[in-house]
Amino acid sequence: MKILVCISKTPDTTAKIAFTDNNTKFAGDGVQWIINPYDEWYALVRAIELKEADASTVIHLVTVGAADAEPIIRKALALGGDEAIRINAESQDSFYIAAQIAEVAKQGGYDLIFTGKETIDYNGSSIGGMLAELLNLPYVSLAEKFTIEGTTATIEREIDGGTETNTVQLPVVVSCQKGVAEQRIPNMKGIMSARTKPLKVVEPTAVDALTAVVSFDLPPAKAGVKLVPADNPEELVRLLHEEAKAF
């Protein structure tokens, strides 16, 4: 079985969010970059588990980014995966990224394509669905469990207020979230072997982005907390009811 895992580079969850160039660019200087948690903890780790269960499985990682994305893709290779492909382009919008990955996927003949459910920076939740459409494949989103038997995947996906079990024939595109796998820490052997794993760089295909970020805003600051004494919780309820009209 051949699996493609889509990897994105995002600022660390504790990074300070600020903007430069007249609020048109994320202030990335001094920010710690990580593998998007959904891509790493769930999509990648589940792919590795599938390989552990069936050694003939091949895992490829793909990312769209400039050379500064390489430490991230090496870190992903340290967790597992056989080789990585970096599409040498600055990401423009979700469609641009999905179209680039679709080109790689068409050539690779993958049985399974995993993405995280969204990136924690753009929060688009779009790459998996777009990729599936461009490849004319079924798409199961928000997977919480993923198992495979022969060429049939069984997936528990989130629905409002519960879960639903889907079965689908490979190939399929799946977006992964909590439940699919548990976060792992790369070990020394993985880190050493990642250095020599193939990391192919391919040039992007010509695709027009459909959208563009014009500017960023930060939410307005809160006016400040109104504290109510602990011995008078009834006052809090009164304020919520009469002042905030919150219930």
Next chain:
Amino acid sequence: MSVLIFIDHADGHIRKAAIEAACYGAKIAEQTGTTAEAILLGSTPADAAALGQYGIKKVHTVNDASLNTLDAQVYTKVIADAATTTGATVIVFSNNIVGKAVAPRLSARLKAGLVTGAVALPDTGNGFVVKKNVFSGKAFANVSINTAVKIIALNPNAYPVTASEGTAEVVAFSTTVDSPKIQVTATSKVEGDVPLTEAEIVVSGGRGLKGPENWGLVTDLAKALGAATACSRPVADVHWRPHHEHVGQTGIAIAPNLYIAIGISGAIQHLAGVNRSKTIVVINKDPEAPFFKAADYGIVGDAFEVVPKITEAVKKIKGI
């Protein structure tokens, strides 16, 4: 020309998030001088014509039983057909589970620019710019959609519902429905639960509650308020509560009217998931808890003493 709104429904009722999308789409139709029409897949809910109250003129239904379960590929084809037939220039989804599965596919199929997680009406003064959440609620991006057909997935609880008089014309939309490649073999659902993303009020608990046996504090208050319950990540990680209740950066992002955090310190990742709530109340015994900086109201005190009194006071006001 039209603004076409995808209407998500479950158990015979149109979802609240879909009604918000209908109001939002109707306003865009007004802004752009077109009409608001809706597309509704699967067994038609009884309240379809009532979408007229929210500004929808015409509801196109595809009453095909195979559409009662989601296969994004099948949905996309049908919605694309409806978009073509109605001459849709803007297509609106709720940015919920179904919307997140279908809108991106439709975007790729129609080569129509997509903004997910929209929080405001598009600015059509100079192009077509939509404000969306980014950095998990820590910032907004203003995104220009540069294609003739535009797709927007609206965040739940981001646009107010306004109802007036009106009945929509309900018409059957005729198209071929492909057979699904995805089979649904089981469904497990907690009955009667308000989906967390749609809840008006959310009561949430953290490690300060010391153990799952104390969760009655949270659920009693939630019950009195008619609220949904949630928790912080550490609580979900140690399985005190199911992980679909985990709100925060790597869990669910919510924007209720009222968010009450009990025994949650307010780590930056947690705040990212809840800071769009209209009113935030924090109850914590640690006056240094970072959550107080993001709160509107707070009590520095012992949750085990304070919360039952709050529950009683709420019941008194509500007469229950």
